[in-house]
Structure formats: C-alpha cells, structure tokens
Amino acid sequence: MIDYALNFGFICVSLALLMNLWRLTIGPTTADRILAVDTMTINAIALLVMYGIAKGTSMYFEGALLLAMFGFVSTVAYCKFILRGDIIE
Amino acid sequence: MPFIVELIISLLIVIGGLFLLIGSFGMLKLRELLPRLHAPTKATTVGVGGVLIASMLFFWVERGHFTIHELLITLFLFLTAPITANLIAKAYMLLNVDPHTDLPPSEQNEGWATFDPVGPEGYDPSEEYEEKES
Amino acid sequence: MSLTLIVLLPFIGAVLPAIMIRAGRNACAIATGSVTLLALILLMAKAPAVIGGEVFQVSYDWLPELGLNVTFFLDGLGLLFATLILGIGLLIIIYARFYLSKDDPMGRFYVFLLLFQGAMVGIVLSDNILLLLVFWELTSLSSFLLIGYWKHLPEGRQGARMALAVTGGGGLAMIAGMLILGNIVGSYDLSVILQNADMIQASPMYVPALVLILLGCFTKSAQFPFHFWLPHAMAAPTPVSAYLHSATMVKAGIFLMARMWPVLSGTPEWFYIVATTGLVTMVLGAWIAIFKHDLKGLLAYSTVSHLGLVTMLLGFGTPIAAVAGVFHIINHATFKAALFMTAGIVDHETGTRDIRRFGGLINLMPIAGTIGIISAASMAGIIPFNGFLSKEMMLEEAWHTVWMDQSWFMPVLATIGAIFSVAYSFRFIFHVWLGKPRDENLPHHPHDPPFGMWAPPAFLTILVILIGLFPAAIAGPIVAATSAAVIGGALPEYHLALWHGLTPALGMSIIAIVVGAVLLMRHGSLLSATANLSRPDAKAMFDCGMAKLVTVTRFATEKLHNGSLQRYLAITIFAAIAIGLTGFYAEPDHTAGTRELLAVSPAAAIGWVLLVVTCLAAVVMHHNRLLSLLLVGVIGLIVSLGFIYLSAPDLALTQISVEVVTVILMLLALNILPKETPKESLAGRKMRDGVISIAAGLGIGSAIWAIMTRELPNSISAFHLANSKTEGGGTNVVNVILVDFRGFDTFGEIIVLGIAALSIFALIETVSGSEAAKRLASWVVKNRRSADRHPMMMVIATRVMLPLSLMVGVYIFLRGHNEPGGGFIAGLVVSVALVMQYMASGFGWTQNRMKVRYHGMIGLGVIAAAITGASAWVAGLPFLTSGFVHVHLPIVGEFELASAMGFDLGVFLTVVGAVMLALAKLSQVERMAEHADINRHPMDYDPSVQTTTPEKEA
Amino acid sequence: MEFLVASSIGLLTTCGTYLLLRGRTFPVVVGLALLSYAVNVFLFAMGRLTINMPPILREGVTEYTDPLPQALVLTAIVISFGMTALIVVLSIRAFLEIGNDHVDGRPVGEPSEAGDKN
Amino acid sequence: MGDWIVVPIVLPAVVAALIVLAVRHDIVLQRIFSITSTLALVAISLVLMIFASTNAPEMYALSDWPAPFGIVLVLDRLSAMMVFLTSVLGLGVVLYSSSEWDKRGKHFHALFQFQLMGVNGAFLTGDVFNLFVFFEVLLIASYGLMLHGAGAERLKAGMQYVVVNLTGSSLFLVGVGMIYSVTGTLNMADLAIQVANIAPGDAAILRAGGLILLLVFCVKAALVPIHFWLPGTYANAPAPVAALFAIMTKVGAYSVLRVYTLVFGGTAGDMAWLAEPFILPAALITVTVGMVGVVAAKRLNSLVAFSVIGSMGTLLTAIGLFTPEGISAGLYYLLHSTFSAAALFLIADLVVSRRGQYGDSLHTAPVFHQSGFLAVLFFIGAIGMAGMPPISGFIGKLQILNAARDGDTMIWVWSVILVTSLICIIGFGRAGSVLFWKSASVQGEIVVEDANWPVLPIVAACGMLGCMIALTVFAGPISAYLNGVADQLFDTSQYIRAVLGDGALAQFGQ
Amino acid sequence: MMMKRYLPHPLLSLALLIVWVFLVNEVSAGAIVFGAILAVIIPLITASFWQDRPKVGNVIAICEYGLVVLWDILVANVIVAGLILFRKAESLETKCVVVPLDLTSPEAITTLAGTITMTPGTVTIDLSADAKSLLVHCLHAPDAQGVIDDIKDRYERRLKEIFE
Ligand code: NA
C-alpha cells in the first residue's frame, strides 16, 4: 500500500514541479520566478523524503536538510538582490 | 507492519503529495503574486510536513527505532517560510505596487518598511535615485 | 692548446676594451691591439711549420652526441685567412683609434670588433662544420653590431638589419647544407669530410647540400644576386668597412668555398653555379662601381666585383685557377683594405665622400694620395703592383675555360669585367686625387691625417708594391701552402711573376686598361646615357620587401588573433570535437555495449523534462541575467536530485551546498554588472554557435551513451570498496577515497580553493587607485531600492538559524567518514550560516563580531592538512598515510578517531576561510558602489530599544 | 535511464557551449557553469549508473556503485567552484576597469553602448 | 629518495600557507620566506635529479596505498629534471619580483609558492586525475599571478586566459572520464598496461578520450590552433609572472611527453603513438604562426609572447618526431626555451620600466637609462630565442634538425625551422633596432622615477641568461642526461616496474 | 555566575541539545554528552550575534501557543486548499489588512508575523518602518476586522505572555 501511496506522491510532486517550472518560465514578475524556485526546492525536499521511504533508507535525509537550509538562503539572496541590489550591505 | 500504521503512513503520503500539488497548482492558478504567495508558503509546507511525518512513522515501524531527524527539516521550513514569503512579497511590492494607492496606510508614524525608511519624514525611494542622478 | 687560445683570445679579450675605456682611449686601443697582437704572435709561431706542410689540430668534446665538438685545425688555408684577419685586424685597431671621434663610444667598438675577429678566426680554424656554423652565424651577429655601430644613422641601422637578414638567412641555409653533408659522410668533422669527396659527389643529396652551402657562401660574400647588402653596410664606420667588407667577413664565403673545394668542386653543378655566379658578380659589380658617387660605395661595389672574380676562379674547379684565386685573395685584401682606409681618411678630412666634389686632393694630402693611387692602380691591375699579377692569372684561366660549349664567352666577359675594373679604379685615381679641385667649399679643409691613421694603409701599400715586385719571395710560400690546402692534393705548375711573356692574358689586360681609360674619359656621357636606365634599387626593394613582410605578417596575425574570446573558444571547441571524432572513427572497431539498461521511473522522466525545459529556457532567456541565474539554480537542483537518485548522496550534498554559494556570488556580481545581455549576436553567428554547440552536445552525449551502455571493466575502485572499512576506517567509501586513498587530490583541491580566495582578495584589493575605483566612485544606483536595508524579521530568523546551522555543520563534518558529509560540505554549511548573518544583519555589524581572520583560516587549513599528512613521516610512513583508533570513553561509548579527520579539518578550515574571504571581499566592491557606510546596528530600527534614534541612510 | 542521462549531458553541453560563445562575460560565466554540470555528470556517469546502491558500506550489502568517479566528481565540483568564484570576481573587476563586459575582441577603451551601464 | 620526492610539492604549499597565515602584512618577511623556500627547492630538486640520473625510476606511494589504488609520485629523470628546471626558474622569478613587483598587488609570494607547488606536482605525479588536480592548482595560481596588479588590458587578457583554460579543464575531465570508463584505472603505469590490453570494442572510446586529453595538453602547450590564449596572456602578464609562465607551457609539453610515450607509446598495441599524426603538423604551423607574430608585433611584450609560441612550436616539433633523438633534442630545447623566454620577459620589463610613458610599444622613443646595458642583455636573449649561436638555442635547433634528418618529414621540419628562424631574426632585429638604436637619433630624455640600477632584477635576468650559457657550455653532459631521459621514456618497463613492480610487467608481456 | 557565563542561554542550549539528538537520530549517552558539549560551545561562540536575547518565560505558554498554531495550520490549510481548488480566482476577495501591534520585542513581532504567514489565508507581507503595524495579505477575507481581531486575540495575546 505504501508503494502505491508513494507512487501517487511521486506523481503529485512531479506534477507540482512541472507547474513550478511553468511559473518559473512565464513569470511574469521576477518575484513570481523566485517564488517558483523556492517552491520547487520544497517540492524537491518532499521528493527526497518520499524517495527515502521508497528505498527504505535515511541516506537522503541530509540532502533534504541541506535543501531546506540552502533553498532558504538562496531565495533570501534573490529577494535581497531585488530589494537592495547589494545582498551583503 | 500493522495495517493501520501502513494506512496512516500511506494517507500521510497521499495527503502530503496532494497538498504539494495543490500548493503548486494554486501558484499557477492565482492571478497575482500576493495571492499566489499563499499557496506555496503553506500548502507546500504542510505537504512536506505530512511526508516527513510519514517518513518518521515509517522508519519507526520499519526499523524499530524512532527517527526524529525529520522534525528538524520541519523546524527549518517553519522557521524560514514566513521570512521567504515576507521577502518575496517585499520584492514584488517594491517593483509592482504603489504604496499610496495599492496599500492601506500603516496608521502609524512611519509608512511600510519597504517604501519608507525609519525617520521623521517619509520619502519615496525613487527620490533617492533622482537625487543621486543630479 | 695555443690553437684554441688563438680563437679564444679575441673573445676573452673582448671584455678588455669595455673595462679599459675608463682608462682612456689610448689604453683602450692598446689593450685591444695587444689582444690581437698576442693572437697574431701565437699564430705566427706556427706559421713556419704550417708552411712546411704541417697541420696542427686540437680537439675537445662539447656535444659528442650531436657530433658538435670543439675541434680546431690549422693548415695553409687557415693560416692565410687567420693571418689576414688578425693582421689586418691589428691595423684596423690602430686606424680606428684615430678615426673614431671623441663622441663615439670606442670601448663598445672594440668589443664588437674583437667579437667579430674571434668569430672570423673561429671560422677559418674550425675542423668541425657545426662549430664552423656557430662562428659563421656569430660573424653575422657581430657584423650586425658593427654595421649598426653609429646607431643614430638610419642608414647604419637599416644596413645592419639588411646585412643580418641576408647573411643570417644564408647562414641558416648553410646549416641545412652542412647537416646534409654531415649526414652523407657520417661525421661533422672537416678532416673526415674532406677525405670523402667521392662519397659526397655520388650522393643524391649532393646537389641540395651544394646549393644550400653555396647560398651561405654567396650571401656572405655578396655574390649576385645577394650583392645588394654590401654597399648598404658601408654606412658603418670606415674601419668596419675596411675590415669586414674588404678583408674578412665577405671573404668568409670565399674561404668556405675554398675549404670545401676538394669535396664540392669539379662537378658540372659546381662549375655552372659557382663560376657563373662569380662571373656575373664580377662584371655587374664593376659596372655599378663606375657610377657610384659615394667613395665607399665605389669601393664596395669594387669589392663585390673582386669577390666575384675569386668566386669565379674557384668555380673553374681547376687547381691552377684555385691557386690564382688564393693569390688574388691576398692581393685584394692588401689593396682593398688600404683603399678603404684611404677613403676613410678622405671622408675624415674632407667631411664628405662624394667623388663629384673631389679632385686634386693629392696636393692637399700627399701621403694619403700616394697610398690611394698606388692601391687603386693595383686594383686596376696595373704593372707592377700585386693586383696585376692575380688578374693576369685570372684572365689566363678565363681564356682556357669553356662555358656551355662556348669558348669565347668566358674570356670576353672576363675582359669586360677587367675593363670596368680599370674604369672605376682610374676614376678613384683621377676624380679624387688628380686633376683640379671641383669643389672649393668642402666641409673641412683637408690635410694629411696623423701618422697613426696613415701608417696602416701605408704598410699595406708597401705590401702591394713588394708582392707585385717579388711575388714568389714574399707571397710564394703562403700561396703554396694555402693552395695545397685548398686543392687538397699536389700543386699544379705555376709561376708567380710579373712577366709571363706575350700571353693572351696580357693582351686582355692591355685592352682592359685602354678601354677602361676611354670609358672613364667618357664618364660624363656614360652617366647621362645610363641615367635613364631603370636600375633595380636593391635597398628600395629590400625595404619594400620588409615592409610587405611586416604588413602581411601583421595582417595575418591580427586577423587571426582578433582578441575575440568567442573565436578562440569556438576554435578550441571545434578542435575538440574534431579530434574526438577523429579518434573515435580512426578505425571502425567500436562495438556497441551490452549492459542492461536501467528502467525509467516516472520521477526520473519528469526530472528529465524539467532539466530539458530549464536548459532551453536558460538559453532562450539568457538576456535576462537574473532569470538565467535562477534557471541555472534550478538546473543545479535537478542535477543534485539526479545524483541522489543515482546513488551519489555525497555528490548531491556537495552540489547543493556549492550551488547556494555560487548563487550568492553571482548575485553580488550581477549587482555591478549590467542586468541585461544585449541582443547583439547576428543570425550567422548564432547559427555558427548553434552548430558548434549541438555538435559538442551530440559528441559528449554519444560518448557517454557508448560508455554507459557497456560494462565497467575491472576498476581500481573494487579495491577501495574492499579496503575502505578495514584499512581506511570509514564506511563512506567516497569520503575515504577523498581523505585517504586519494587524499592528495583533496590536498590539491583545497589549495585551489585557497588560491581562488587569495586571488579574489588580490583582485579587489587592487581596485583602489585604478580606473575601477573611479567608476565605483561615480557609480549611480539606478535600481529602485527598498527602504529597509536589514528587515527585522530576517535578522531575527537568522539569529536563530546560526546556532542551528553550526550544529548541522558539526554534524555533517563528524559523520563524513562513515556517512555522506565531510569537511567540505560542513565548511560550506558553516560558511552559508555566516553569510546569512551578513545578508540579514549587514556587513558592518556582522564583521565586527567575527573574531577570526579568513586569511588565517585558509593558511591554517592548508597547514593542518599538511601537518596531518606529514605526521605520517613520524611513523616512517609516506605522506598522508592515515591511521585510526577506536577509543572507548565512559558514558560516551566507543568512537573512532581517524587521522583523516585532521585532514578533513584542514579541508573545513580552508573552505570556510576561502568562501568567507571571497564573499566578504566581493561585498566590499558593492559597498564602494553603493557609497554606503557599514552598519553598526543589525536592524534598521529596533522597536524594543526606544532610545535608539532612527538613522537615515547615508 | 541511460538515455535520459546521456541526453541531459548532451543538452547541458549544448546549452553551456552556446552561452560560452556569447560576447559578454556574464553569459560566458553561466555557460561555464552549465558546462561544468555537464562535465561533472559525465564524469560521474563514467562509473555507470546504479540506483540505490550508494557507496556507503553496510553489513550484508555487497553491491555498491563505483565510488571512484564520485570522489573524482567531488574534487571536480570543488575545483570548478573555486574557478567560478574567481571568474565571477574577475568579470566584475574587468567590467569596472574596462567599462564594458565584452569578450568579443573590442579594444579596451572603446566606448560601449547603452546596455553596458549598470 | 623516499619522502624527499614529495617535498617539492609540500614545501611550497606549506610555505605559501605560512605566508598567508603569519606574514601577509610584512613584505620583507614574505620575501625571505619565499626566497628561502625557493632556494631550498633548488637544492632539493638538484639532489633529486642527481639521484634520478643514476638510479631507476622511484615511486612514492602517497597515503601508503599500493599503486594503482592510491596516488603515486614518480621520480624519474624527466620529472626530476622538470622539477629542477622549475625551481631554478622560480628562483630567478622570485628574485626579480622581490625588488618591487611583489608590492604592486596582494599575495604575490603565496600565489607564487602555490604555483610552484602546482607545477612540481604536475611533473611528479603518476596519476592522470591527480595531474588534473595539479593542472588546476597551477592554473588558478597562475590566474592570480597573471592578474597581479590588474590594469585594463591585463584584466581583459586574463579573462580570456581563464575562460579558455576553464574550457580546457572541462575537456580534461571528459578525456580522463573516457579513459577511465574503459580501463578502470587512473594510474599512468597501470593505464599503460590496460591500454595495451584494451578490449577491441572499447578501443574507439579510448582513442577518442586519449586524443581529447592530447588536445587539453596542447592547449597548455599553446599549439596552434589552440594557442590563442597565449599572446594576450603573456604580453599582458606582469613580467616576472610571464617569465614564470615559461614553465607553464612546458607543463603541457611535459604531459604530452609523459602520457603519449608511457600510456599511448610504443607498447600500447593498437594505440601505439596515438599523438604522432597530430603533433608534428600542428607544431610546424605553430612555429610559423609564432615567428610571423614576432615580425608583426607592435609591442615588445607581444613580440616576446609570439616568440614563445614559436619556441613551443619548435619544441613540439621535436617531441612530435617521437624518436629518442627527437625527444632528447626537444628536451634540450625545452630547457633552453624556458630560460630564454623567462630572460626575455624580464629584460623586456626592465626596458619597459625605463621607457616611461612609451611603455613597450615598438615605436621610437628617446634614449632611456641603462639603455646600453639592457641592449646587451636583450641582444643575448634575442639571439637565444632566435636560435643564433653561440647561445643554447642554436644547439637546440641543431639537435632538432639533426634528429629530424632521417624521417620523411625532414624537408618540412628543416625548411620550417630554418625559415622561421630567419623571420625571427628579422623580427628581433627590427625590435632591437627601434628600442636601442633608433632612440639615439631622437631628441629628449625619458624621465622615470626610479632610474637606479635594480640589483635583484638584474641579477635575476642575468641569471636566466647565465642558465642559457650554462646550457651551452655543458651541452655535452646535459645531452647525455637527456638521452637518458629519452631512453627511460622509450623503455616504459622501467617506469612500470617502479610503480607496479615486476608482476605487472609480466602481465604487460615484457 | 559561572552558570551565567558559560551557559548564557539555557533554553537555547537545551534546544540545541535536542537538535543534536534529532540530527544524530539516536538517543544514546554518547550522543547526549557530545550534544551537550556542543550545546554549550555553540551558544558561546554565537553569543555576540544575539546579545540581548529576550527573556522567555513560561514553557507551558510556549507549548500552548505551539499547539494552537499547529492546529490552526492544519485546519486552515484545508480551507485554503478548498479556496484554491474550488473557487474561481476572480471571486476571491483578496485584500491587505493592517494589524496594529502591541508587541515591541523584535523576536515577538517576528514570531507573530511568522505565525500569521504559516496560518493559511494570511501572509505577513510587510512591517511598518517603526515596527508598529503589520501589513497582512488575506487570500479571501470578506471580513477584514475579523481577521485582525483573530490575530490579535489568538496569537498576539499569547505571545505577549511568553515574551513579557
Ligand atoms: Na519557504
């Protein structure tokens, strides 16, 4: 059963990723694009966790953790760039 | 693995997946950035949360020891999502929103931080640009 | 030994004038002269023995593998030339002492002169043709310096360069010829080569070798059609002209022809090339000389003509002609050096060399006049001077020589040459010394020069007379010895005497003198008759050729290296594709792989779609730079996920971490750089780039497809998997490879990072005072900017995240040896945590709280890694050998301590130091552009601190 | 799966190369980044593809992916990171010093058009 | 020699780190550290070379892992010589730059030591991927050094240099990847065995990989048509750095020599002499392009830079013969051209720094200070570069011509080398005439701030010339050593035995 | 005194210890000892980055707040999902509302803003420059004042207790 759930989950996340990609390419504002990438990262985290369940290993936990941390940092950086230009001021 | 646990895990995964999908769908469907912001910041967070809890449960039952590190990711996401949303919104507003017509007044001495620096007189960042030009 | 010393003395002595010039001009000249004198004495000491038929030889190993050895030998030919070189050299040194003015740097002159002298002596004494080549090219170089001695004169510089180009070029041809010669014989030793005439002349490579060697000889000896450089070399000071262009250097070619005579001559090729060239040169040179108004120009072309004469004689290939050639060499050296010195005196005394302004100078300068007239008469071949003798012999040989079955050809042309020779010689006599003065307003008032200046030519003139009168007694032995050496066999019957009876040669001589005199009388009308003849101007042609060469090379070089990186990269990538394909298809031996393929999961398929769309979007939308950055970030994300999917967690972690730092870096850059890439590529360029790119993609894609579809051969990694835990002490094989199996790679890798950071630091540190600093000072922020620099919410969130992230960093670091992670990723985690502080709370506030210096961290990291590596030495093990122990502590339990961790700590420190240094430094540029002060407070406004007065932005 | 990876590498190479051949520094840097992705994946894939066999030794597990290419790619990633950092800074410095970000052979000091200003 | 083999790599790395850590604010201490370290390197590498000249190749297994599983260093005649060459050149460069140049930017000495580390590592390593790593070390250090002190032209050229080499690095990885994918090894000695025994169906991939790697090495060696990075880089690099870069191109040549004699050499079966058809034609074109550029140059530095291309072409011509004689001759020329390029760059810098606002443009300017003395240095350097006697270049060219005399290619090699020599002479003659002679006819005086005799720079420049003279005088013993190098390169069993032991040789079928 | 010096923020240290246990994913003596060491060292290292940390009392209040928020997140997420899925985009009454603040501690304000964002239907999009009002964007808020009251009552009140 879990396998079916996981497959469903994979499909959901994959579709979600495609939607994010669509938003990323059409914009229209840069903020939309940043949002799309940020959401993509979160979806990727979910994908990783699900993958870990599917493979029965916690090997991918750190990947998810780092994505959570670094996804945030890069989103912040993009936003600061738009807001101030200089991201370290 | 008890069926009920399996069911719960499966449900959590399905719900998580659905929320993720809805979040991204909302981001596609809604018309403007600010409404769009709602979809991913929350739906996705909950979606990931669901999946993470599923993962915890799975490894607890499957491996026999309670894995907790998934909570850490949840913690990170909860900590960061509001900041992300705030900054994206600010970035959007700065370039696409007129504070005088599109936003309600702050009802305080100072205007909104994106547009008004701290201080007695509020001013428009575009003035700053004008000044430096001359 | 003393033979070597003769060659070496001028070289060693060349330092003397440079030093002695400080002691005065006389001291300098004396020092120089004594060097030459010493060499000459050493040479003379051997002369009797050599004339007696003995050959001295000395040999040292230099480069035996190549056959290049320092081998000298002295036979008659060498003796003659060495004597000429040193003897006339001595006279020139004396003469130059008086000739050079006070403004001329005399020390330099003598240095060059001695170098040249050494090189010349080297040529004539070398027994190894490679060594001979060394000296040969040295004469080109030193003569270049001598001709260009008066560097302020454009003629001097140009003449020098022309001489260098022609003689140097000929020398290069000769290198080829000599190498062929050596190859035929199997030795580069002259004494061996000279024994193998038959072998050489039978070889199919004989003609190429002959032509190449003759190219060297003809250029050096100014033979037609390479004669043009010599007159232009006359821009040199007269001592140089007298020495190089009459007595020595131009005779190097003659010398070599004489030297090689036994093995190269006697064939039709030799005869037709050498004799004809010599004949043409003789006639042509003499003809031109008649019309030269420059005194030295006249002498220069006369030299060309006389060299042609000797060449022709050698070209005849008969022993008797060779003897005549040898004799003329001696005679020419004596009268021509004297003539040049006389010309120098005239130039020196009158301030001009224009023959049209002279006349009757003998009245003013009787001594110089006498010398000049006698020498010129000898040049004209007038009895009883020495020139007459050898010219007679030449005419005699010409009389006997059949050219292309035409027996009249040689005698007639030789006579014509002689006629011209008489004409210009008489012109020198009559238009310069005799007759009436034509120009009363000469620049100086001429009178006889000091003794030192006229004594050398006078000495030579005495020789001219003495040899003419008593040829057999004075020149006989040396002529015999030399001729024996040239011929390499028994000497022919010959008599050195003024009178041989009524021979055809005498008749030709008389015709020459009479017709020559008539020609001179008709000089004026000849001049006007030939004035309209278009004469090829060698110098103009050479200059034009050089200019063309420069233009063409410049055009080619600039067209090729147009400074466009696009071109360079396109060519590089194209070359890579081409060579890769060449390799792949060189033989049709490729077989498709049989490895079982992995199934495609839906997630993987979607990931692929994501990647494809993002990649294409990144190209299509690359004009929007921020967007392209975002897209690249997404690509990085997908690649990381791919790594995870394909069993590479460490790679994924690293990629994710690197990604974010790269984004930060690029954003910092993009703030300064233009935000848009203008659309400026033309369609054709896009097409070209598209084709190259697609070819590259197809190539790489097909290659990896071919690889992935076949089985991996036995890889060394099986060993890594097998030994990682037991010997390396870690279960994360990738990490064990990184810190242990291939720890040296990692050592290099962290150094790369460290260097990158140091370079970045250096790049930005040098901004101040540069053009960049000016641009930054006048930087105008054009973007609309948010009013708050440091949003409160973010400041608070990052404060919480800092300890959390550090915790994660420690975690990642510690587990690296056994699980995905390690020093590098941990370093990036910590760096990013710190960067977050900088981004949220501002540079100033954060920097004030950083207690470590990033520079130091880099250094420390490298040292930590190195010390960990070197600590193995203590145990007598190689660098980087790791060890590990299992430690048991109460409560904590058992854990492993691996030395690899110390290494990983080095990695960690370097990474943090490098990343932080780079980012901190880069942000400095931003602040310069923003004209903003660094912040003292973390937030723009802290609502909990009521006393804080809100500050306006600077 | 192999086809997906091979085509991805090919596409990354194509896109990277195309951007590398543009006339301004920024696309060149982006192109290099794409190219280094391509190369890293290439290097990784030379150890062949496997799923769920990470090279982390586990009791009872005998099949692992080839760890060596992964270690090599790690080194390559770190090195290309250092290089990217340097070239990014170099492109800024050059832009500030020269006044434009051309790499198409335009001589230094030649005025640049409007697009060059920040 | 045991642990001493790794010292030429570790010592400069540690010294560089120490400089960064402890003395980065004190230029005098930096110089002391840097010069002392370089002197030590000269001494150590001399000992290594003497050892190598009398002993079989020796392996050093880093981390104590047996080859081919770990990384090994290999000390043989060739690597020892290259390390020694690097050290001597490095000494000249560090002396030259220690008078003033090192102050114009930041971290000169640290970067310089790192550069030495990278170069030595590249020469010593016996592992292709480790070679990549050291390539990167030496490249990134060279980027830093090249950009030392900045300046618009330099930055522009630096950009090109960096991007081209980054592209090259990508190709390096592609090549190594392809080779590993069908051989399963990275150790060069092991590769030699695996390549010889390659499965027939895998040969095409291996060939393609091998040739892509060749291209990468040739990018470093500045072979036409992938030489484009060189003229701008060398002409705009700081003089001592340009001088140091004389060894950088040699790293490319060295790698060609190492990999395409050992791995793809005579024992490689179907892969034998893989590089042979490519190197020689390209090298001959390179000589031509380089020497044509010498005549075309409008600037002194670019003239020298193009002459370096020409000399690389000459060197690769010799290597491209792939005969012991050719390689021996090529190595002699390699030594020579390293010193002559370095000497010319240093001399050019001395000239340029005295020409004030006239810089390195080959236009007439008034006489400058120490013009006479510098003319002598320039003259010696130029005749060295042009291959005129009595300087080593002549001997080098003679050897190359001699080595080429038996092949079918003789006519090409001879005519190209001889004709380009003439062009080079003409080019240098023109330049020297403009710089040192024509100035005499120009009124006025060039005022420069510091017209003193710079002791260290002159010592360094003369030292480089001195090395050329030493090469000339000791041509015999040096050539004997080089013949030994060539013999070792052609008898690959020595190398393989050192790295893998006798057992591997049996597998090799020798 | 010693305690204050070496353990300036016991709560933070405790949190870090827990995080460490989360990370290493095991509750063993070794993990706790090591985690404790880190939990002491890291706050010391980072102390200067967060000098005047707010006094946070009442752990029970914190837990209560946490549970409330968690519940709100769960419930309201479903509502938002419904809005996204079943409402036409044009029919949503999106608007910005201003929430005046009584809180003054930056930490408290940030927590409130975060809570607002995490609870669906509302996103904190800006703060007034003097940190006295929050600008909240509502996805579908026919009753703006209701939203404001809800925020102030459910969250701000509790946060005041925790932070003051
Ligand atoms: Na978020």
Ligand code: NA
């Ligand atoms: Na690791």
